[in-house]
Amino acid sequence: MTRLFLTTALVMGLAVPAFAAKPAEGEKLADKQEMNYWILDALKSLDPHKNTDREGSDALRQLFEGLMNEDINGAMVPGVAESYEVSDDKLVYTFHLRDAKWSNGDPVTAGDFVYGWRRIADPATASEYAWFMELMNVENAPAVVKGEKKPEELGIKAIDDKTLEVRLTAPTPYLLKTLAHPSTFPAPQKVIEAEGDNWTEAGKLVGNGAYKLDQHDLGVQAVLSKNDNYWDAANTILTTVRFVTVNDQNIGLTRLLAGELDWMDRTPAGQFPRLQQEYPDQAVSVPDACSYAYLFNLSDKGPEALKDLRVRQALSYAVDRDIIVDKVLQGGQKPAYWWTHWATEGFQAPDIEMSKWTQAERVEKAKALLAEAGYGPDKPLKLSIQYNTSDDHKKLAVAVQQFWKQIGVQVELANYEWKVHTDRLQNQDFEVARYAWCADYNEPSTFVDYFRTDGYNNGKFSNADYDKLLNDAKTAADPAPIYKAAEELLIKEMALVPVYHYAKPMMVKADLRGWPKANVMNDWYAKDMYRVAE
Structure with missing residues (x-):
């Protein structure tokens, strides 16, 4: 010992x-x-x-x-x-x-x-x-x-x-x-x-x-x-x-500036550049080990369309991550083409092909994939996006709605309070849903384990090869290459739409x-x- x-x-x-x-x-x-x-x-x-x-x-x-x-x-x-x-x-x-x-x-x-x-x-x-x-x-x-x-x-x-x-x-x-x-x-x-x-x-x-x-x-x-x-x-x-619970981030910021709050660890989307200028001694952005995504419901209760890999790929390709981080959020976040946060200790970035394309190329490929899957003007794909109450989540859902509209997908937005949102996720009562995962500890397995067949996994993605990689990582002398391979498989099967890796634009x-x-x-x-x- x-x-x-x-x-x-x-x-x-x-x-x-x-x-x-x-x-x-x-x-x-x-x-x-x-x-x-x-x-x-x-x-x-x-x-x-x-x-x-x-x-x-x-x-x-x-x-x-x-x-x-x-x-x-x-x-x-x-x-x-x-x-x-x-x-x-x-x-x-x-x-x-x-x-x-x-x-x-x-x-x-x-x-x-x-x-x-x-x-x-x-x-x-x-x-x-x-x-x-x-x-x-x-x-x-x-x-x-x-x-x-x-x-x-x-x-x-x-x-x-x-x-x-x-x-x-x-x-x-x-x-x-x-x-x-x-x-x-x-x-x-x-x-x-x-x-x-x-x-x-x-x-x-x-x-x-x-x-x-x-x-x-x-x-x-x-x-x-x-x-x-x-x-x-x-x-x-x-x-x-x-x-102190304040469901509206804009009201939360107002209350902080009025002296009622001392620490707000997520400022409203798009406001951080202004806050940095006006309150340089209070506004700060730091990396945060969380990743934001849209989950597909791949369970028996999910829509049949999402069982088609081509559909999932098209939906992911169409999301303009640069617009989301540079124009909507503006708080130091980074575009996400994989699941694990880039700053996680020991993480090796996977080789994700779509990350190397221009957005115009992604949109072109997305349209072709949808057509190949049988969807078009005469048979439009219809989906709902569920998100929990937040002005920021709404802004992102509206943006994604527009991105998907460009490839011919009709999207209905569904807003629920947090408890209802999580209950529906856990019961697979959704089609596509806003989700984020924050690391439970500083090591890549906390992210990749989410999509294990019997993991937390609200979308019920299941892949035997993926599960084997995670099991192999448990006893590997160096699990980093295995986590990298798991990430590549996760995106190859497009189990989710990764959107951005968090930063925390804060007011303290x-x-x-x-x-x-x-x-x-x-x-x-x-x-x-x-x-x-x-």
């Missing part, structure tokens, strides 16, 4: 950890240490094992803490684990936990992680992220998720209250990167069993993060306050964090410090932030 102390940074490339907010020399703290953070949609769930969206993950990182955290640059640093050991065959990880408490004062134990991991894998929980345990290669995860084995057979156990053992089926170089994801967080068993589905309500939720939940008005705001029982509370400076109040400018994951921890006196 090789023992690795997280507190000494490691020869494995982990940076020296920054445990909490630390003002720079000469900075004077503001008297009021509060932050109001904008979110577009209501927090759908504050259960770490049932949440599926980015906003929920942002909130959960404040309320709970896993074995690992990320620092301001995205490097893995200690969370509840202080050190760990790895067996020589890289199949057994033994984590040693620090003295930590839940917000009600109870100790955080290895058993709390065992309960949490079993809970997410248990079919009775109906977690949409149960597959994450499989992605981590946790022993027996596939069988537990399918109900073929009991949750107690999952490859995790408490050696004692401070020692946690995780067993894998294959060496998993990215394992540590997964351990800051909410799916791997511990869970307070006695609270969940006492409160049932209501355990995440304000006043009932018990977490082990730096903050606790004081108030949650669904679709309005969630108010978090400093958790004095957090192990590093003495170094936590922000006392209050509010997640100049006195707010400690937010992650250099972390492509853009995962943030309020415990690392503070406000300076102006």
Whole structure:
């Protein structure tokens, strides 16, 4: 066994950890240490094992803490684990936990992680992220998720209250990167069993993060306050964090400029150049490990036309990505011709032929493919595009509607609130749908695994060769070329219409410090932030 102390940074490339907010020399703290953070949609769930969206993950990182955290640059640093050991065959990880408490004062134990991991894998929980345990290669995860084995057979156990053992089926170089994801967080068993589905309500939720939940008005705001029982509370400076829901980005920007919000991590499409000029100390754009696409419903419930590869290719070719990023968004985004975000660590860009064509060539080929598939003026292809409520999503859907009109496709737009939109996606109640995937950890598998036959995969793309590539990557000494091949196959089969790779054109109040400018994951921890006196 090789023992690795997280507190000494490691020869494995982990940076020296920054445990909490630390003002720079000469900075004077503001008297009021509060932050109001904008979110577009209501927090759908504050259960770490049932949440599926980015906003929920942002909130959960404040309320709970896993074995690992990320620092301001995205490097893995200690969370509840202080050190760990790895067996020589890289199949057994033994984590040693620090003295930590839940917000009600109870100790955080290895058993709390065992309960949490079993809970997410248990079919009775109906977690949409149960597959994450499989992605981590946790022993027996596939069988537990399918109900073929009991949750107690999952490859995790408490050696004692401070020692946690995780067993894998294959060496998993990215394992540590997964351990800051909410799916791997511990869970307070006695609270969940006492409160049932209501355990995440304000006043009932018990977490082990730096903050606790004081108030949650669904679709309005969630108010978090400093958790004095957090192990590093003495170094936590922000006392209050509010997640404020504003469904209209333009109104959100207005409220930020009026002083009601402090951080808006997605400015309205097309406005960033102006904001950079007018507010140079607040407007900033950083790479963000998310990719935007339109999904095809390839399930039995999807339209027959989309089963034809030529149709899918035509629809993808016709989308003018340069217009979208340069004329509509204008926030530092990049055109996408593949799925994985270009800034993901270890990513090798695939060889995608259509990326080398001019847009005029793409449109010409798209028209020919549709005609070959039997569509034309006498038999126009008709489709609906579904998107969730947002002025930006609407602008993009309208743009795509026009791009497809140019090749003879008639498009109807369907707008739904976020919860309805995601429910329809999960039930395959759509034809074409706006979607985005944000990396769960900084490694290409988090993207390509989405389209695995039994992955999250709302469009139900299925390809045996693709699945084999992903399985091969799990045990490869260097999986990067395999991920590259998977991307090329994904686009060869046109499982989706990749549109753009995210950047985050943000507005951040100049006195707010400690937010992650250099972390492509853009995962943030309020415990690392503070406000300076102006």
